[in-house]
Amino acid sequence: MKQDELKKAVGWAALKYIKFNTIIGIGTGSTVSYFINALGSIKEKIIGVVSSSKNSSIQLKKVGIPIYNFNNIDNLDVYIDSADEIDKYMQMIKGGGGALTQEKILAFAAKQFICIIDSSKQVDILGRGPLPVEVIPMARSLVAKELIRLGGLPEYRYGVVTDNGNSILDVHNMNIINASLLEERINNIPGVVSVGIFAHRKADVVLISTKNGIKVLNNNNLK
Numbered sequence: 001m002k003q004d005e006l007k008k009a010v011g012w013a014a015l016k017y018i019k020f021n022t023i024i025g026i027g028t029g030s031t032v033s034y035f036i037n038a039l040g041s042i043k044e045k046i047i048g049v050v051s052s053s054k055n056s057s058i059q060l061k062k063v064g065i066p067i068y069n070f071n072n073i074d075n076l077d078v079y080i081d082s083a084d085e086i087d088k089y090m091q092m093i094k095g096g097g098g099a100l101t102q103e104k105i106l107a108f109a110a111k112q113f114i115c116i117i118d119s120s121k122q123v124d125i126l127g128r129g130p131l132p133v134e135v136i137p138m139a140r141s142l143v144a145k146e147l148i149r150l151g152g153l154p155e156y157r158y159g160v161v162t163d164n165g166n167s168i169l170d171v172h173n174m175n176i177i178n179a180s181l182l183e184e185r186i187n188n189i190p191g192v193v194s195v196g197i198f199a200h201r202k203a204d205v206v207l208i209s210t211k212n213g214i215k216v217l218n219n220n221n222l223k
């Protein structure tokens with residue numbers, strides 16, 4: 001099965017977690033794009049969504065799903081999003097699509113975070129790929145120096161401006177031994193808006209699309 005087919009299958013599988021008359025947080029990326037199409041098929045049953053990015057909002061509008069203001073997030077039943085990497089503790093690296101700050105806010109606000117991935121996203125240790133960090137443009141060089149001090153190799157995501165008007169540094173070779181500590185350390189660098197480590201707010205349920213079907217992991221499988 002091709003990766004796109006796996007993404008589509010898990011996007012549709014997530015519909016099972018949508019309750020009637022609720023507001024749903026929506027992530028960003030190609031997997032979520034399949035979920036948005038699936039959600040369109042039951043749009044009359046939900047109140048609406050809060051979107052994490054301009055790109056997701058464009059698609060949501062096309063599908064005809066009502067979008068609520070970002071400040072309306074105190075009653076999000078569920079947040080549906082994918083990840084760039086996820087480990088067995090359900091800690092993630094996100095931000096490949098550059099929407100990590102809004103994604104973190106919605107994930108934090110929602111009662112439940114359902115992460116939808118294909119099996120290629122599973123890793124033993126986070127840091128296989130680059131770690132995205134959203135920074136205020138004027139602090140880019142200071143933050144980059146601090147990230148080097150922490151052992152990484154930051155690369156400016158050239159030409160990319162986030163929906164918040166900021167820049168992205170993709171940090172390579174980051175040795176992530178303690179994801180939650182590193183999340184705190186990077187968050188504490190002045191000028192950092194947010195870091196793509198999701199260790200404090202992990203996924204509650206992970207749907208993994210494999211060639212043999214959808215595998216479900218719950219947070220309580222960890223114990």
Ligand SMILES: O=C(CO)[C@H](O)[C@H](O)COP(=O)(O)O
Binds near residue numbers: 031083095
């Ligand atoms: O964090 C993200 C966007 O900021 C995405 O969830 C992540 O990049 C995975 O994307 P895709 O579904 O296209 O593989």
